[in-house]
Amino acid sequence: MDTNNLLNHLVTAVLVIDKELRPCFVNAAAEQLLGLGSHKLTEQSLAEHYQLLGVEPKLLMDAVQTGQGLTVNTTTLITLDGQHHTVDLTLIPLEQEQTLSLLELRQVDQQRRIHQQLSQDAQQQAAQFLVRNLAHEIKNPLGGLRGAAQLLARELTDPGLKEFTSLIIEQADRLRSLVDRLLGPQRPTQHSLHNIHQVVQKVLKLVEMALPTNIRLRRDYDPSIPDIEMDADQLQQAVLNIVQNAIQALDPTGGEIVIKTRTQHQVTIGSQRHKLVLELSIIDNGPGIPPELIDTLFYPMVTSKEQGSGLGLSIAHNIARLHNGRIDCVSTPGHTEFIISLPIHSAR
Template sequence: MSKQTLQKLPLETSGFFREVLEGLTTAVLWVNHEQKITFMNVAAGEIFQTSPSRVMGMHWEKMMPDLIESLDQAKEKKVTIHEYVIEQKDLFKVRVSCTISPYDLGTEKGWLFELFNTERHHRIVEEDERWHQYEAGNLLVRTLAHEVKNPLAGILGATQLLQRRYKPEDKANDFLEIISKEVQRLKNLVDRMLGPKQSSEKELHNVHELIRYVLQIVEGEKPNNVYVKLDYDPSIPEVMIDFEAMVQAILNLIKNAIQAMEQFGGMLTIKTRVEHKFTLGTQTYPLVALISITDEGEGIPPEVFDSIFYPMVSSKKEGSGLGLPVAQNVLRQHDGLIVAESEPGKTTFNVYLPLKQKER
């Protein structure tokens, strides 16, 4: 439909063209010469989380503050603003690119706003980059762990042979016992660095049952000043998982959240949702289960945020730096992913799990 054709149309667009606009996945708004919104399609309503009837006649700046200094800049030509952030009602933020074009409907002058959601593109690029970084670091640590494991086994075996030569009351046996315990401790550390082994024992489980089980485990160590809020989507179907491995992954995330709030307390919020046509890595899944774990702690320091899924990296003084890499490894074994978001007072770990009814 050309601009000339549009100019011949009355302000109230025909049913056919309205249906076309409503069917677009691109968010479209039309603003009249008084800079008031007179049309908004369904895609725009989804981005702003509102209905067209609520915004009709509203000044566009109430919807998009600080988008552009003045619409006069777009009087003669198109203007595109990249990386504009829209804060939705549920406090989620969406990044968009907005193109403003001078556009007349009938005899009335105005502007056409087109908003393209770039959040998904940014997320895919960031996930891909972080996963490659994580894989590189993980490969290095696994290689070193394998190299260390063999000498440790030799030291432990030789120590046990020496212990047989001494009586329990001998002084030398005390030192051998220390060596044995320390070698065993290092062996356990190496096993944790290698992460859980790939398991083929996957069955259908309810994600809410998984969360309930983990919350039972941490109940005894949860401080009194930490409260739990559950926000579940009961429509989530069962997901194919290795239950024990996923317990370890979710347990690591929830423990981290609780530890982040030990000093000042706060709310631990666990939310579940279903995402449609969601891309993980290079594959798009029809349905993906989302488990969001949010704490009100101090947040992750910016200097370590990009490295938190590397082994041996921790923002805690006594942290081993293995909890998050192990959890990420478990999710990758399930074709899923963990994505972190953090700012002072709010840190969220989003766990994405493809909803598969059976293993390939």
């Protein structure tokens, strides 16, 4: 059995490091976690390949040089490309190779995301069930009200009185439009192959026409991402909703919005594990989302904006769900990131 091939199938990042903390071997999961290839990783000390690790290099070096094991749970790792991870770190000396140690970095933010998504999906579906029933109860009398106003308008000859029936019809239409937006798409539509960057470019072209001068848009695309099956119109709407939220968060102080695409391997969405997943990130350097809203961010009618409807993120979440994907949010002051994850299926 090929040991290297076996290690490359693990989802845990595994590195073999020497007494100077220079990696001698890294598996595929370690390359993905640190965002660097094996050749690059083995050229320099481990500390050169990340911005921050919640364990001092001296502590690691002392453990390696004295042949001691080390375990640190739920520590922070920030990679060179700015990705934040929570990992469990385990260092084990290799008995047959006294100068080498085995370092494991197991991501636990993935498990936290899975648990959060399952809980969020269950609560979201319950909220949508309530909203659908409420919308049904609203739309029926609303249609009757609008019809009655139209009939009354035909009977009236006084233009001043017709103004009131026109107002009734106008407000009934506005409420119906609000209810339709509240419901959003409910069933999967016909999907076809599209390039995610073409979808994003259409959104950005629309946004740039009215973009404030103090807000910058930056693209950070991975051009190797293959076409994926999607409803392009729905995904445009989801991306547009999130980008517009970012613009509103930066207005009037200004700032930068980064649209980034990457692929990730062996990602679990819901209860299903996917070999390859597209991650589309919309990142802004605004003030961040209030902590009390994070857990209910994707619920209908939840918003921190005075004039907001609270529907944009709820609709985006539902669109991602209809694509067998998910949306995650990480937010601290100065860094808010929405990540749309969509499975990439191999060409048949």
